[in-house]
Amino acid sequence: MTVNPSALPPQYDPKTTESKWQNAWETYQVFKADPNHPGKPYTIVIPPPNVTGSLHMGHAFEDCLMDVLIRYYRMCGYNVLCLPGTDHASIAVHTILDNKLKLEGKVRHDIGREEFLRQAWEWKQKSGGKIVNQLKRMGLSADWSRERFTLDKKLSQAVRKAFVSLYEAGLIYRGNYLVNWCPASLSAVSDLEVENKEVDGHLWYFRYPLTDGSGFVQVATTRPETIFGDTGVAVNPKDKRYEKLIGKTLTLPLVGRNIPIFADELVNSEFGTGCVKVTPAHDRNDFEMGNSHNLPFINVMNKDGTLNENAGIFEGQDRYVARKNIVRKLEQEGFLSKVEEYRHTVPYSDRGKVPVEPLLSTQWFIKINPLARKALTFLDENNSPRFIPEHWTKVYRDWLIKLKDWCISRQLWWGHQIPAWYVISETDDKITDDTPFIVANNEIEAIEKAQQKYGGAIKLEQDPDVLDTWFSSGLWPFSTLGWPENTEDLKVYYPTSTLVTGFDIIFFWVARMTMMAGYFTDQIPFKDVYIHGLVRDENGKKMSKSFNNGIDPLVLTENYGTDALRYTLIREVAGAGQDISLQYNRKTDESESVEASRNFANKLWNAARFVMMNLEDKTPQILGLPKVEQLELCDRWILSRFHRLVQQTRNYIETYGLGEAAKGLYEFIWGDFCDWYIELVKTRLWKDVDSEPRLVAQQTLAYILDNILRLLHPFMPHITEEIWQTLGQTSNIFLALQSYPTYDTQLINTELEESFDLIIGTIRTLRNLRAEAEIKPGMKVSVILQSEDEIERTILKSAKIYIQDLGKVEQLTITPQLELDMGQVIAGVVGTVQVLIPLSGIVDIASLQGKLEKNLSKIKAEVKSLTLRLNNPGFVNKAPQKVVEGAKDSLIEAQKQVEILQERLHRLK
Template sequence: MTASIPELPTQYDPKTTEAKWQEAWSIHQVFQADNSKDGETYCIVIPPPNVTGTLHMGHAFGDCLMDVLIRYHRMCGHNTLCLPGTDHASIAVHTILDKQLKAEGLTRQDIGREKFLEKAWQWKQESGGQIVNQMKRIGLSADWSRERFTLDEGLSKAVKTAFIKLYEAGLIYRGNYLVNWCPASLSAVSDVEVESKEVDGHLWHFRYPLSDNSGHVEVATTRPETMLGDTGVAVNPNDERYKNLLGKTITLPIVGREIPIFADELVDPEFGTGCVKVTPAHDPNDFEMGNRHQLPFINIMNKDGTLNENAGIFAGQDRFVARKNVIKKLEEDGFLIKTENYSHAVPYSDRGKVPVEPLLSTQWFVKMEPLAKKALKCLDENNSPNFVPQRWKKVYRDWLVKLKDWCISRQLWWGHQIPAWYVISETNGEITDNTPFIVANSEVEALEKAKQEYGDNIKLEQDPDVLDTWFSSGLWPFSTLGWPENTEDLKTYYPTSTLVTGFDIIFFWVARMTMMAGYFTDEMPFKDVYIHGLVRDENGKKMSKTANNGIDPLILIDEYGTDALRYTLIRDVAGAGQDISLQYDRKTDQSESVEASRNFANKLWNAARFVMMHLKGETPQSLGTPEIDKLELCDRWILSRFHQTVQQTRKQIEAYGLGEAAKGLYEFIWGDFCDWYIELVKTRLWQETPSRDVARQTLAYILDGTLKLLHPFMPHITEEIW
């Protein structure tokens, strides 16, 4: 008895079909992983998008690539897990909420920490829900029962455990150092959150008079306002021009402070006059020289970018207003020599979008060298992780070699509050750099420890700062699987198989995951790192929320269907790591390239309709496989081309050549199968002959196999036809 196959509708309706199958997949939990299942595993833990609104096309691109890989390996019979989740994104969410409060004439200090966190959680519920909906609409075949959030209870436990273990091992410390300070977000930011921008500025030359009235030295600077915090003038020890000045002092203009002239190898004799002003509290190089030569550290800057009381008559002025006024005062007093146009790199806060200020601040740091050593050893001895394409291996390695200690504290409220409690006496409630502290899992545990060391008459106050978002993200590949507990998920799926990510976060995230995993699990967190390019807008610019040039993938999905968008994004991957430009008309919300992919879907639909009409209700299984000696030439040709395509597709997917695999399938389906083979066998299908039976068997066999090949790329239409 043959199975009864209903006829396909005359037109393919992606909206109805895609909604139908997404609901069916969800109801039947077909993507739920089974950690008790035997066999080879394949696991992807998705890069968690920030809960900062909705996803743009760049996120959709990454989701599509991951889904091709996970569906392919699932179809190969592997025990697969695609684990989804979102990131709390401290600074980004603060920026959004601070803007909302500003519109109401308020600040977060006005409403307090508790109310602010209520707003943040409310925002997370709204934004996180939108993001999950978008990922489901793109067809991501994730196990939503295992969805994680970087502030959920399990991940919070992992973060505390990691912090305490690193602290007890002497790898986390608290100290007063120069950090990158963002006056916009009022928080420290790490080196990798700083973007260097080339700007057209000026180089000002000033006269600093020698204290003995024997002349002056000429210094040049791009930040004149910092001269108010100068505590020295440095020259290169090999610079013959200034050897007679070593040991003398100058009297600092405006301020009147007497400061020494000294020699240091760090000075570039080619920059400016070869004689540089030294402001240890406001420049990384000057900070090093200040420590070496035991100079005073004078901070002239408030955290909001205004000048403090150490700036004298300029106190209270914004740093850029003060710059103009300092120049004006130096000119009036006869100390300005000249002003030159000067193009130079200025560090900007990636989140705050303002120039960062090097600022002395007491912060928490992680010692990076011991963590980097483990990651470097895995890379050099075992090529672990394996980078695709290989050129990113050197970029990753170079960064591990030269990295500095990581400032992990942020002056924010939304995030993992640092698990350290300061021991405050009953009479003095002020926290200083010297206030003792206890690192613990909870306040109860901290109080027990503190009483043992300091007696009963104490009270505690938790450090108000939160951890850098990348600290919790660095634990993501194993914390999401249950670490620090040795869960079945962790035993089955860790280390994960493939990390799919953009090259722009190799430093932010990839390296931090490898270092954390190396330390806490003694192995790299993933076997392969597949580095894809960026989706750029019609002007070639990277799509981002902050640049407001992203395209909501749902717009194109609603217009053309999910499978059409998926296929477009994957097909346009020219090679691993290469960027793609999406054709898109913002005025009409139309895309020629996505429309072409919709036409491809329609072509497949019509071909399937034709084939199924001639199967007369039978299935490929009931028809059976055609006997070789009965095949005609065109049958042999299409079967040969099909098996070549199978081999090529498998080979290309396993080598991360997803774009080439997609293009190869298009050429086979549209060209070989639809335009040639179907046309060649049409006359055979109308005659009651053995030749017709062979043609029907071949058509059924090819359609059956083609749907399997195309399914990872276009899952909805292939599921519907299947």
């Protein structure tokens, strides 16, 4: 096939190109994995976004990082699997459907579980694919034929298998413990789903009278509404103030119940008065003290956040309404001592967005310690998994050590229903904490087990709760590959290679996966955990819904193209784990940084068009490689720079230096290739028709273009695929499946590259001098290059033709010494080389001096005006800060212009 440059339009249109290749890749199943492929496996199982979600900048960033790795290793010949999928997101889906029912004046119990689930699946079928389509639009090169959903039949079977196995091993139990309760979602939530917020509140001081009438004890609390659950008052055993009171009893205000005073080291003597009310059913520390001192546990809270019958006249009141009324009542009865303003931490439900309540509740738990110990063994003995950056290893390890048992049950309907069936008696169909139950993989198995254990006709009722979403997500790396069956996918692609994720879910998800995988597969589920930072807004703030400062990535892809956004996000990564800042104008939906990447795409596009127009319809394969002995100086230079680039890029990608890799590609493609090499060979292409130098230039251009498209493909896959196809490939063969470039160290010549830096610097200086002297672009000049260094002169002589071509030089003199009288010249310096252009007969020096002096006078007047403004206290103190800062920046810029103009005038004297 021949090159068809006309197939590349004069201007690059990302919308047409990107959709074209996304469709083609999917149609031809370019990214379909095959366990029988001979290459070494490389697997990424993507962190499943919520099925309720839509693409945000964090997704876009994470997917770009993943896709660079996936495309790179695929092109390196690995047997690559990128497995996509979504999470069922129990609470999020419930919120959507609950809000829908609320508009109809209903709650989910009005329609029943079966109808609720029917509507949930209906919603999932209609709306659940939104984020998947958006991920495809970002160019994620996943095997979409293997797309998984956490409620898929096979994955549900894996979840039940895991639950039953853990239960039978004694690692899952059902018990009545204190949990985080979300009154909004009416469900328990894990510690990891709780966000601690600093809030302004109050500290109330109340008098609790001693039962013997000898006085009172003053206690301080931030939660007066829990007073009805108080079953004791505690002091620290080392607190001398209260040691004589230990063992006495108090009469609880509003209730009249006698409660003991006892000592416990959990009490902070610095809080309030050092005496704390103990409410075992509503506080974690109090729960511990309640168990240690055999106190009664009295629950005063309903699950919707209202007070229950134990609150007496306050029954049915919302917790915060009741708080005000209880304080008022205590004040009326003389128990309120004082009130202080108090800033403290309040735990909020991450999903429900309301303060959680510590609530005594019967739930299902995992004994986490055995699982955590095994994960720690992998870490300490094998450094598995390996965290990048490394400092996250300590964070992960410390967290595993501090883990408490995991509450895995949620009072929801959408999710994996707990595979436990209660054995209902004929006389009482109410499920209690003492109701016997059977754990089984399915109802048939449960009936068989129940009959074997209890005999006769058995009535069973499945536990209505579902499992915490993170339970199924913890199985994700291996359940998606077929576990518990020993599938080919599981044998080949597991353990996975790399997990790319944010630091904020190390505890939510990463540790869940390592513990589950360690237990069920005896392997850590991934070799590396690449922790990326956050995408921050133009002011350096974390993007969040609460700040309303998020940026819709699809707006930027619409304006600039997907490749431009992908490249920007990757290029901005200064190092593994570091945050990136994205410049963005919210009024115009414009981004300077993404626009710069679009300009880079256009630069590549135009360079490709130029190269293809000069290949005489020949492909890189037809042209072949140039012979080393035929290479000219600039050919050897660009090949050295290219092979160094390949070495550098491969090393950066394999060590997760993706930002550095992207920057290096930009510098080579824009600078070395487009700005210099193409310019250096134009003379050979246009003048030496049918000559060996022209053929060598064509061969080198074709070779470099073909390979930079391969190098850049993981970062900007759409534009590179389009150009590569047009460069002359056969149909249904894709760049995405071609080999990644390799490097030849014998072609890397550091000395040559350093020499060429001098040549480029000389040409650049010469061009700048021409611009300063306002020499017409087409006019050829005489140039003198002076250096006392023989090596420098030799380098310059070897590049004489390049300097003359690119600098528009008619006569070039390279000399160790300058003549005494050369007339008026304009001069510059590069290294120790002086670059001089005699001006006599070239420009009207007097006219040029006049223009420069006029401009200098104008700029000096601007400097004076800005200086006066900034020295005026009225302006500095009253004008908006942005205006003042703008004036300062303008003054600095004007002062620089003065220096430049003065220097240019000095050179003309």
